[in-house]
Amino acid sequence: MHGEYKVPGGKLVRVDAEVEDDALRGVQVSGDFFLEPDEALEDINAALEGIPTNMDGAAIAARLNGRLRDDAVLFGFSAQSVAIAVRRALSRTSEWSDHDWELIHAGPQEPALHMALDQVLAEEVAAGRRPPTLRVWEWASNAVIIGSFQSLRNEVDVAAAKDNDVTVVRRISGGGAMFVEPGNTITYSLYAPSSLVAGMTFADSYAYLDDWVLGALGDLGINAWYQPLNDITSDNGKIAGAAQKRLAAGAVLHHVTMAYDIDADKMTRVLRIGREKISDKGVTSAAKRVDPLRRQTGLPRADVISVMIAYFRGRYGLRDGQIRPGEQRAAEILAAEKFSTPEWTERIP
Known part of the structure; x- marks a missing residue:
């Protein structure tokens, strides 16, 4: 599954994943956003691993915010924009x-x-x-x-x-x-x-x-x-x-x-x-x-x-x-x- 979301006035977020037993596996988030420290990307991917495919955007964003380390700085995107990209990956989307x-x-x-x-x-x-x-x-x-x-x-x-x-x-x-x-x-x-x-x-x-x-x-x-x-x-x-x-x-x-x-x-x-x-x-x-x-x-x-x-x-x-x-x-x-x-x-x- 592949989904993209261009944040209005911000950066592009991409999500690639597979679906197995109605859950996301092998999740990879990428894009032209800025993120510090580097390890925070691993936290985002890990937070999305195994989530059910029927989880709505608000719940996904809340899960991401709860798993991000305290010193994480997201610039040009947000947990909500990642959640939108996830939902778009799971839907029949077009660009x-x-x-x-x-x-x-x-x-x-x-x-x-x-x-x-x-x-x-x-x-x-x-x-x-x-x-x-x-x-x-x-x-x-x-x-x-x-x-x-x-x-x-x-x-x-x-x-x-x-x-x-x-x-x-x-x-x-x-x-x-x-x-x-x-x-x-x-x-x-x-x-x-x-x-x-x-x-x-x-x-x-x-x-x-x-x-x-x-x-x-x-x-x-x-x-x-x-x-x-x-x-x-x-x-x-x-x-x-x-x-x-x-x-x-x-x-x-x-x-x-x-x-x-x-x-x-x-x-x-x-x-x-x-x-x-x-x-x-x-x-x-x-x-x-x-x-x-x-x-x-x-x-x-x-x-x-x-x-x-x-x-x-x-x-x-x-x-x-x-x-x-x-x-x-x-x-x-x-x-x-x-x-x-x-x-x-x-x-x-």
């Missing part, structure tokens, strides 16, 4: 480089169609009819996107949304409400087989799937990091929020909205943002704008997107693609029959 990634960056779409495309493309990847895909969104109109489990009236002032020409839609993933304006946000989705995040908890997979974004932001001169559970932040505050949905059919949908230059006054009129959430949205005054990417890079939005795409392509490979006619038709039907209906949008009133 980024195992896949031929495709890019979709189409013209502006209406909010309901974006919601439908997320579902359709994720299902196509799960069925093996589409390769793993990165889709960069373009918005045709203002929108508020609420999470699958949010209450509409608790999150949105529907009358204010109508007055401000803001369309309200509900996505299939959980998480909080997002406010978007054409040209003022950067939204992207990843559609990948479940094997890419096999052996990871939801919390671990959030950071894993967005590690490339931190690298791209670094190329833009931004020191960014992942703030659990689902935020990307920087020295100057929050940049983005992520959400995720794992399809039983065998795919993971992971999407992120990044603030480029948002009208904070309009956002606070439409969203019911309590005081405890104001700072989370980067709003100190309703008259100000939420503009971390524009302010921190000084670049046009299109240039920021170009840097992100180039970084992904250089790291994982990425060929240009498009929404296929059948996918477009399926999404249009789904947008009309599900994502534009009160039954879906108001399913939690």
